[in-house]
Amino acid sequence: TFLMQKEGWIEVICGGMFSGKSEELIRRIRRARIAKLNVQAFKPAIDDRYHHEAIASHNGLMADAKAIQTAGEILNYVSEETDVIAIDEVQFFDMDIVSICQKLADQGKRVICAGLDQDFRGKPFGPTPFLLAVAEHVTKLQAICVKCGGPASRTQRLINGRPAKEDDPVIQVGADEQYEARCRHCHEVLR
Numbered sequence: 001t002f003l004m005q006k007e008g009w010i011e012v013i014c015g016g017m018f019s020g021k022s023e024e025l026i027r028r029i030r031r032a033r034i035a036k037l038n039v040q041a042f043k044p045a046i047d048d049r050y051h052h053e054a055i056a057s058h059n060g061l062m063a064d065a066k067a068i069q070t071a072g073e074i075l076n077y078v079s080e081e082t083d084v085i086a087i088d089e090v091q092f093f094d095m096d097i098v099s100i101c102q103k104l105a106d107q108g109k110r111v112i113c114a115g116l117d118q119d120f121r122g123k124p125f126g127p128t129p130f131l132l133a134v135a136e137h138v139t140k141l142q143a144i145c146v147k148c149g150g151p152a153s154r155t156q157r158l159i160n161g162r163p164a165k166e167d168d169p170v171i172q173v174g175a176d177e178q179y180e181a182r183c184r185h186c187h188e189v190l191r
């Protein structure tokens, strides 16, 4: 067979919470496995809302994944035989994730990253914007705004039922927090 293009590239699936990022990532993993490709999936150990060793979507889909502490660990698990590397919740990784994804894509791997592009304040989130800049393919998904029913690009953070303040830490372990999908116009950040 001849190839129309050289192998190895970066795909990023981004958007707010509930926009279907994990669902889309799981779909791409499943289709790669149908194509008999060797897929390895990773997620940050920090995110254990659903399952330690799986990518889980809000509508109940699952795909097995290795929970890791640092981006660098990916290189320990990826082998010659790996065709596809899938990474969920990529916004929680350190900046090393960007050069690691570049290196893997240069080596001929298909790298698929899914993650939040904006934090609860509507600001670019961690390494995601840098991955968007270097990716060959970008998919930006929108959820449904729970206030107005329009397309939702943002994630509303609520603490004890009230919009979070701008200076509240991005990750607050143990607080009574809720997140909902909202559009630009319905999104609120207290100052």
Ligand code: ADP
Binding pocket: 015, 016, 017, 018, 019, 020, 021, 022, 023, 024, 056, 057, 058, 059, 142, 143, 144, 145, 146, 181
């Ligand atoms: P993400 O990874 O982007 O947080 P998921 O793939 O986990 O999203 O979940 C997407 C699913 O969430 C949708 O298919 C739908 O069933 C459900 N869902 C719940 N609330 C909303 C919402 N406000 N807008 C869109 N989908 C929602």
Ligand code: ZN
Binding pocket: 145, 146, 147, 148, 149, 150, 182, 183, 184, 185, 186, 187
């Ligand atoms: Zn709205």
